């Protein structure tokens with residue numbers, strides 16, 4: 001009580017003296033557990049949470065009860081909750097621990113959930129409110145606790161709870177592209193959070209907080225190291241360290257996975273070959289896998305990037321992806337581990353459209369992979385662009401589970417200085433209709449297994465986490481980690497719901513804050529598309545680091561690494577013809593989709609230049625000719641960032657100074673760079689269109705030569 005009075009006194013005094021002065025470095029992410037200022041609501045919560053009982057004593061139960069107590073004491077300003085055992089008002093217990101009476105009462109709900117699911121239910125017992133959080137397992141119950149805390153953090157009533165939830169996707173992992181020297185490939189938030197040198201003996205508090213954050217949104221796996229793998233991670237020296245992390249993560253329901261460098265048997269095993277059909281190689285992987293499971297009994301399995309961008313793979317030995325994946329799958333099968341085999345392949349020796357190559361290579365293998373193999377497919381056929389049509393492999397391999405790979409780190413979307421709310425992008429892809437089993441065969445259904453009845457299902461997000469104090473470099477981008485996790489749990493959630501939850505948990509429940517900032521977040525994805533790659537343009541970023549525009553780049557050794565390969569601008573027009581008259585990539589989609597994309601009249605304009613080479617004079621739906629349309633879109637993108645800035649500036653009263661200023665500075669950078677994109681791209685394309693900028697589009701600040709001369713030799717993440 002004393003603590004509460006003191007806290008309120010301090011709050012009032014500080015606000016009175018100098019406005020909103022509390023500093024908040026963002027380290028606590030969305031687990032802020034802000035004090036509930038609304039006294040009526042706080043009373044409601046207190047009345048319902050007078051006494052609390054946790055049954056069971058596993059490590060998971062311990063971390064869940066610790067989290068609940070932390071959350072409640074922060075939010076309600078109270079620390080001493082009574083424990084009346086089964087008579088408590090809030091009971092948290094997994095099925096095996098429930099008393100007879102509650103087990104009976106919750107029977108039908110428990111039948112509905114899977115092993116990671118949970119039930120939150122309020123009963124009235126003798127006129128008194130009683131809430132039970134339960135699951136089939138302690139992990140499920142822990143997810144229930146986090147859900148319950150989310151309800152409180154977002155100021156919802158807990159008087160009549162009846163929540164029954166199960167994750168719709170089994171494997172929900174973060175892929176860290178982290179190297180052993182702590183650099184992070186495509187990382188823009190500092191160095192890797194894995195302090196390999198100090199592990200296994202030094203356990204950084206960050207590992208625990210990382211696990212809490214993941215568990216709170218249902219992420220249940222982490223691939224610790226880069227897909228461009230280093231075989232050393234599989235040596236005993238590093239496995240000790242991996243084990244230490246696995247031990248930290250276990251109570252939170254998080255399994256550890258590693259990337260497996262295909263040539264590891266040669267590099268660390270002294271073999272002459274890594275041929276997947278070679279007896280010694282098979283034996284080497286079997287032994288290595290056994291060794292890992294001895295140390296980490298719940299090890300998740302391997303993620304493999306093979307024969308892609310110079311990585312070794314089965315093709316080095318005249319074998320194919322099936323040979324490679326199945327060999328590793330056999331090694332893992334006894335231990336119930338899985339192989340996540342990436343389909344991100346394209347070859348400099350293949351002269352066909354890069355967008356077609358993964359499909360051409362993988363679809364013929366449908367049905368040939370072992371049961372514990374899942375093929376990991378990026379959301380689009382090129383590479384994590386601001387907007388891509390869904391990858392044609394989705395829906396196309398009915399006998400093979402496909403796992404979605406999203407990129408949370410913003411390699412191609414402004415890196416960590418641009419505020420872009422990615423759940424909007426993820427949602428768009430998940431809702432695209434593949435039509436493979438008729439209308440309604442949306443991508444989400446291939447990912448959650450309901451389209452073809454897959455037993456193994458998965459989703460991966462390339463992490464945007466680093467050792468910056470706020471984890472993601474820019475606090476606004478914490479929303480993308482959060483949102484990825486929420487969609488991995490339930491791919492049918494809307495981006496609006498996610499934005500709402502995240503803002504309330506991270507900043508404030510004040511409507512005057514939540515509503516405008518939610519709108520700002522939801523518009524931010526379209527803004528980045530507009531000022532970088534409108535109307536289906538793609539991969540026109542500068543080379544290597546991918547920071548900033550580079551539509552002029554044409555001198556790289558591999559044709560498909562050059563932006564000019566993707567936009568094909570000439571005097572006749574711009575865009576990549578992927579219809580019958582061009583690469584015919586459209587034919588990889590189901591006929592309904594192929595027809596829609598293949599016909600310039602029905603192709604959605606946001607994909608126009610992805611699928612068509614279009615004349616500069618082509619009339620767009622709004623009556624503008626293409627050139628004017630492109631220019632106006634670039635301008636629109638800049639205007640959108642201006643409006644984001646305006647919105648944020650009004651939020652000062654609701655946000656602590658530290659995070660307010662940080663976001664403000666980042667929005668300034670974003671505006672500067674949006675203009676850079678607009679000006680340089682329009683000057684470049686203008687050489688071909690030979691047309692004036694339409695009315696309403698600002699004149700470029702510099703010449704094209706100036707933009708071309710900009711160099712960033714030490715841009716991060718490269």
Ligand code: BDP
Pocket residue numbers: 185186227228305309344383384411
């Ligand atoms: C590309 C990145 C590269 C990754 C590659 C991949 O530029 O750093 O290694 O994807 O996904 O977008 O393997």
